[in-house]
Amino acid sequence: MTEYFEIHDRDGAARGGELRLETPVKTPALVDDVLDNAGSKWTKERDQPDGDESVLTVLPHRALPGGTPEEVKEAFSVDYPDVEFPSAAVVSPDTATPQGTDAYVLSNAQELSGHAAAFVEAIIRTREAVPADTALYLPGVATPANVAVLAYAGVDLFDTDRAVVKGTQGKYLTTDGEAFLEDLEELPCACPACQQPREEFDREDCAEHNENVLRAAFGTVRERIKAGRLRDYIEGQARHEQWLTAVFRRLDQQYSYLEQRTPVLRRAEITAATDDTLRRVEIQRYAQRVTERYRCRFDKPLVLVPCSARKPYSDSQSHGQFHDAIQYRAHLVSMTSPIGVVPQELELTYPAQQYDSVVTGNWTATEIEFVADVLAAYLDANEYPRVIAHLPEEYREICERAGEQAGVEFEYTAVEHPTTTESLSNLASTLSEESKYMKRERQHNTIRAIADYQFGKGAGDELFSELSVGSRYPKLRAKDDDGEQLAMLVPEYGLLALTIAGARRWVDSETPTKRVEIDEFVPHGSVLAPGVVDASEEIRVGDEVVIEGPKAFAVGRAAMSGPEMVESSRGLASSVRHLEEK
Numbered sequence: 001m002t003e004y005f006e007i008h009d010r011d012g013a014a015r016g017g018e019l020r021l022e023t024p025v026k027t028p029a030l031v032d033d034v035l036d037n038a039g040s041k042w043t044k045e046r047d048q049p050d051g052d053e054s055v056l057t058v059l060p061h062r063a064l065p066g067g068t069p070e071e072v073k074e075a076f077s078v079d080y081p082d083v084e085f086p087s088a089a090v091v092s093p094d095t096a097t098p099q100g101t102d103a104y105v106l107s108n109a110q111e112l113s114g115h116a117a118a119f120v121e122a123i124i125r126t127r128e129a130v131p132a133d134t135a136l137y138l139p140g141v142a143t144p145a146n147v148a149v150l151a152y153a154g155v156d157l158f159d160t161d162r163a164v165v166k167g168t169q170g171k172y173l174t175t176d177g178e179a180f181l182e183d184l185e186e187l188p189c190a191c192p193a194c195q196q197p198r199e200e201f202d203r204e205d206c207a208e209h210n211e212n213v214l215r216a217a218f219g220t221v222r223e224r225i226k227a228g229r230l231r232d233y234i235e236g237q238a239r240h241e242q243w244l245t246a247v248f249r250r251l252d253q254q255y256s257y258l259e260q261r262t263p264v265l266r267r268a269e270i271t272a273a274t275d276d277t278l279r280r281v282e283i284q285r286y287a288q289r290v291t292e293r294y295r296c297r298f299d300k301p302l303v304l305v306p307c308s309a310r311k312p313y314s315d316s317q318s319h320g321q322f323h324d325a326i327q328y329r330a331h332l333v334s335m336t337s338p339i340g341v342v343p344q345e346l347e348l349t350y351p352a353q354q355y356d357s358v359v360t361g362n363w364t365a366t367e368i369e370f371v372a373d374v375l376a377a378y379l380d381a382n383e384y385p386r387v388i389a390h391l392p393e394e395y396r397e398i399c400e401r402a403g404e405q406a407g408v409e410f411e412y413t414a415v416e417h418p419t420t421t422e423s424l425s426n427l428a429s430t431l432s433e434e435s436k437y438m439k440r441e442r443q444h445n446t447i448r449a450i451a452d453y454q455f456g457k458g459a460g461d462e463l464f465s466e467l468s469v470g471s472r473y474p475k476l477r478a479k480d481d482d483g484e485q486l487a488m489l490v491p492e493y494g495l496l497a498l499t500i501a502g503a504r505r506w507v508d509s510e511t512p513t514k515r516v517e518i519d520e521f522v523p524h525g526s527v528l529a530p531g532v533v534d535a536s537e538e539i540r541v542g543d544e545v546v547i548e549g550p551k552a553f554a555v556g557r558a559a560m561s562g563p564e565m566v567e568s569s570r571g572l573a574s575s576v577r578h579l580e581e582k
């Protein structure tokens, strides 16, 4: 039971939370001032501390170094008592188990600093062994340069020990690394400790400066997490230290750890400035869903066009020109780094509408490989009578690679640039023999394509076998033949919000339903974690969920992952959009 820690924001594995002490502490944070360590049992037998709500008490413990033999660990393991005050247990990655405490202290944290592989393994093992709604504390490791990446990995609590020690050693810390005080001609900082002549600034001041910069770094991290943009920040900031870059790249390789913790929708924009962006969960998940779940329902030629800076693409001038040339005679798919390929029905779907990339006209080798692979997989999964590449010259290599991989011949219609008069007229004339599709077909295909993307392969046909679509794009409403509304398209995220009737269809269909089973109560507006009896493991933050209990059938949007709903004893598990009492 976690009473004194609560998570409010989730940004990948990073969490913005609150240590609920007498004076609450927003996390990730430094906890030096609110920590009471009851001490190690190695040195002497310890009495159980009294504890109180003003501090986080580290219960008496016996820490063991990494690599301690199993039988030694067992012989010396500590049974932590149930206590009524904010408490933390000391664990190692090998021995971590739930102890009923609010926080867990990683005993060998300092050994891990600087070692990316060991660090990532230790954090993931520990994080997965202890309940999701508890805080993880890494003592003695925080520096202004590393806290963003450590928080990104899922660490919540830190202290000033390392920063202060470094200061007394004459090491001047910043968010981009450290310098020897002696080497500094000026103090590149505006903190109070640095407001004095350089020659009077001593090691004591240096320790104070380090602590100030460290505190400020936590402010940045907490704001970034709240905005859902910590990843954008570390892609730039972590570059200053090799081992930190290695940490977040290794985390990318631990896809399931990050994927389970990454929302399926959010408002925050993704800034794509480096090849590392291609390995983000949001990008990989989009590519995977487009190539594995989505199916093109238009019986028309494919026209590949470049993305536009303006989102959604259909609002841009260039896409307006493509549209005028195509005139509903082809299926439009945009090509882009970092997203890959975006079918016209999914132009609103997160993150196709929420990214911004640095456009130079030159693709990196990694971008070319990624987009070509996604396009090849897309062409394998969808059969078109013709494939027309209406693209600038720099896309040619991608088309040739993808065409070769998928065994598809491309027709090229752009001369110099796709928006030149000649190019547009080529595009129009190459489609002159093709017939048009109707608005109704476009709307139906949009609803079904989004359902495939959102709920799984074939979901569009299963959930919307009979369909009539009302209202104007993008605010489409999906109804059944009797006019009962099943879902509406949410333009901000390009995803469907189901009604009760839509949720019932989902439950009755072959498409796997994401379910939250609740206790015997009627949830009004939301479901809190303690009310959750069970939840599908596949639920991610932002997913549509069916909520059902003895007294209610409801549909809403998940605010936690499925595993987190089950493990947590505090916090909002899901919103409730529509409800039917039983």
Ligand SMILES: [Zn+2]
Pocket (backbone or CB within 6 Å): 189, 190, 191, 192, 193, 194, 209, 210, 212, 213
């Ligand atoms: Zn300073």
